[in-house]
Amino acid sequence: MSSEEILGRPTIVGFGTSITRGYPYVPEGDTWPAVLERRLNRKLRRERTQVTVINSGVPGENTVEGLARLEADVLAHEPALTVVEFACNDVRYEPHKRVELDQFRQNLEEIVERTLEVCAEIIICTPTPIVDAFHTYSQEVDFYEPWGGCNNALVEYDAVIREFAADAALPVCDLKQAFLGEAVRAEFEGAADDADDLTSIAHLISRYDGVHPTIEGQRLIAEELYRLVRVMPLG
Numbered sequence: 001m002s003s004e005e006i007l008g009r010p011t012i013v014g015f016g017t018s019i020t021r022g023y024p025y026v027p028e029g030d031t032w033p034a035v036l037e038r039r040l041n042r043k044l045r046r047e048r049t050q051v052t053v054i055n056s057g058v059p060g061e062n063t064v065e066g067l068a069r070l071e072a073d074v075l076a077h078e079p080a081l082t083v084v085e086f087a088c089n090d091v092r093y094e095p096h097k098r099v100e101l102d103q104f105r106q107n108l109e110e111i112v113e114r115t116l117e118v119c120a121e122i123i124i125c126t127p128t129p130i131v132d133a134f135h136t137y138s139q140e141v142d143f144y145e146p147w148g149g150c151n152n153a154l155v156e157y158d159a160v161i162r163e164f165a166a167d168a169a170l171p172v173c174d175l176k177q178a179f180l181g182e183a184v185r186a187e188f189e190g191a192a193d194d195a196d197d198l199t200s201i202a203h204l205i206s207r208y209d210g211v212h213p214t215i216e217g218q219r220l221i222a223e224e225l226y227r228l229v230r231v232m233p234l235g
Contacts, residue, residue: 008049010234012036013056013074013119015066015111016085018212019128019221020057025206030215031055035222036229043230051234054079062089062099063107070114079119080234083173083225084111087127087157088211091150093143105160112168121232123225124165126158126176128217131198134210151198171228178224179204179217 014020014033022031037053044051056073058065063086074082086108090099099107112122130151132138138150147153158176165172182201186192192200199207204217213221 005048008047008234010049010051010080011077012040012051012053012081012083012229012234013077013079014053014083014085015070015074016057016083016125017061017088018057018059019088020083020085021055021059022057022218023059023212025208025212026215026218028055030218031057032218032221032225033057035219036225039222039226040229049234051080057085060089060097062086062092062097063104063111064099067107067110070111074115075118081121081123081229081232082115082119083123083125084108084115085125085127085175087154087161088130091154091157093138093141101156101160104157105164108161108164109168112170121234123171123173123228124161125173126161127154128175128205128211128213128221129179129198129201130154131201131205131207131210133197133199134202134205134207137209137211173221173225173228175221175224178220182220 028034033053033055037051040051054077066086089097090104092098115122132149132151135150138144144150144153162172179201182204183195183198186200187195204214204220206212206214
């Protein structure tokens with residue numbers, strides 16, 4: 001398709017953390033923004049539309065830090081759609097990183113309110129699970145003991161995201177359930193004894209740290225987003 005034949009060139013921004021960036025294990029071309037762009041453009045060719053999916057993921061960031069770069073990394077692109085992915089760093093135990101639940105919600109509200117000034121569509125993602133058995137980072141401290149692990153602490157942020165999305169009438173890309181569903185599949189097929197043992201999804205969440213999606217995990221994220229985005233008006 002020549003550039004003259006293309007009628008629409010909408011932009012999608014993936015705004016989030018290392019989960020979006022693909023850091024530290026996934027090449028740029030295998031991150032979910034890159035995969036989603038390819039899959040959407042394959043579908044949209046017959047509509048003479050070509051999307052650009054911008055990867056605005058920054059490793060290690062919480063919602064406070066995300067807000068600080070919202071103007072430059074999201075609003076300046078005037079996207080047709082913004083995918084918001086935060087929580088995995090808001091739950092961290094270090095005082096300079098941890099964001100309490102009420103502040104986390106306020107930050108999400110501000111991100112969405114400001115983004116809607118220039119962007120018609122927003123999808124908010126639930127966090128991918130943390131495999132505590134691989135997550136030596138949280139095992140080195142006793143901070144997460146009251147929850148029984150970092151992943152259980154993350155569940156509280158997941159609940160805030162769902163509640164906020166319902167209140168704001170935002171579509172949710174349920175990454176948590178997508179990944180947990182693969183653990184259930186492993187149990188069903190006999191590859192794992194118990195779906196609660198998330199080591200069965202080591203092909204999706206890196207066994208090196210228990211947090212970051214692998215290439216296969218990034219592809220699963222792209223697929224889940226594709227299910228939502230394919231029916232959205234992006235013109």
